[in-house]
Amino acid sequence: MSDIVLTGVSVAYDGEPVVRDLDLTVASGEWLSLIGPNGAGKTTILRAIARLVPFRGEIRIGGRAVTELSSREVAREVAVLVQEPQMPVGMTVSQYVLLGRAPHLGYLGKESSRDRRIVRDVVRRLALEDLASRPLDRLSGGERQRAAIARALAQQAPVLLIDEPTSSLDVGRQQSVLELIDQLRREQELTVIAAMHELTLAGQYADRLALLVGGRLAAAGSAAEVLTEPAIAEHYHAQVKVIQMNGSGTAVVPVRR
């Protein structure tokens, strides 16, 4: 089980509160998208769950408090896909994906043939075989995103945290990346929490949305419940038209003022 429970979680950077007293529950196998205006604390919540930033309150993954786990144990539970993964110059796709096995190795350990097999299967699954020996700096934007997802999958963690997976991709690539993550989630039974900017896509791919404003939870529920014209006007200061598309989600369309 890899359900995630946040209880009274607060995070401050240099004394400045960013997330305030947040309660949030994500069921095992669920996809929750965090939405909210810039600076609402979306990324910070992901960083707190992965224990990349100190927090007050309690975060439990599969019943275990993350503060009681070693950083390697956390890494075996939670894989993180950062917004702009750093792609080391000259590093090959294989080597990069192989780094995802780090939480399963001893401090100075060497990858076993099992680790290599897992990486090979992940590389195949993401159709990166032909690019396995290619340096990361010679990949296209979409290929890089796939390499980053592969690295996260190689971790074999049941929880996947994703920060803005679609920023800087065109609409076709946005769709294919989100479809891919959704397929992988079903195949691997992953629990996914994604910070999302694009509201329509956020609503289409998530089971549930959580709207954050100023580090607090303003609303949570299905896309139809959370994405309302008054809520978006109030929190994003945006004038939008919300359209319910029978069975294919909730579209949020900006309307010129």
Place this chain on the structure above:
Amino acid sequence: MLGVKVRAGPALPAVLAGVPRLRWGWAAAGCAALLVSCGIGVLVGPVHIGAGTVVQALFGGAVDPGQANILWSLRFPRVVLGVLVGGTLAIAGAAYQGVFRNPLADPYLLGAAAGANLGATLAIAFAPGTSVLGVNIVPLAAFVGAGAAVAGAYVLGRSVSGLRSATGLILAGVAIAAFFNSIQSYVQQTQTSSIRQVYSWILGRLVTAGWDDVLLILPYVLLSATVIFLHRRLLDALTLGEDEITSLGIPVRRIRLIVVVAATLGTAAVVAVGGTIAFVGIIVPHTIRLLAGRSYRVVIPLSVLFGAAFLVLADTAARTIVAPAELPIGVITAFLGAPFFIAVMRSTRAAAL
């Protein structure tokens, strides 16, 4: 726990293309370069000694006592010391570059060399000829100075920029080096009687190399190289972003500390016997990156071999060019290294390691 399902089937060898490893060809080339440079280092000198005589001397054959004496008390220890100093400077440079993710990182940037120089200058100026437990105080003082400089840079860098930035450390190292250099210059100018001695120290000298120097640094150098070698895979991981490394459960702080201590130990040891020999830690690892690949799995072992070969050759040049006088070896490495440094700076301006 659920994860990527590994396909059932016979346990085939895990073939995974594109994982860097040290190729036999490169390892052989490194060994060959080292052998050839050592051969040259032993054969070149004011007294002609043939290759046959050298082989006989090495394997206990009958050799003219005068020639045997030249080989065993002058040339062999000098070449061995060159191997240790060159290999250590190159591997320490590569290690600093990996830990600080800065292609220009080397013992200078961290203040290690400045610290060693200050320690040595203070010892030469204020306690000449003193020894502790039979060891000359100058190398010991250099050792203490290098350690103090790096520790200072580490602490200052952390307090200034925290753990999320590697640049703070480098700036702190530069500040520490400038501070130590200013004190060193002051001491040097006010203690005119020891200026010449201080200069020859700072520019580096393997002139007086003997087996006692080899034995003095051998344990430190071996320990330093072993620790860095064991961390070569982790140095590759450090090229990721800070959040990504941490989210993989890799203890960044611990790795930084251990590798920095190891590299500084090695640097201080070789600065203590060889003086300041600049740029080896930049020239060698970068040339290897260009030719053999950027992974530390390749760069670290090859740096030892080619660094050793490079320094033995540079030392041979230093004692040949103006024979019968000798150039300080630091002059040779700086002459080759400074233009190289500029070239690296220009080519890696945008590319982070």
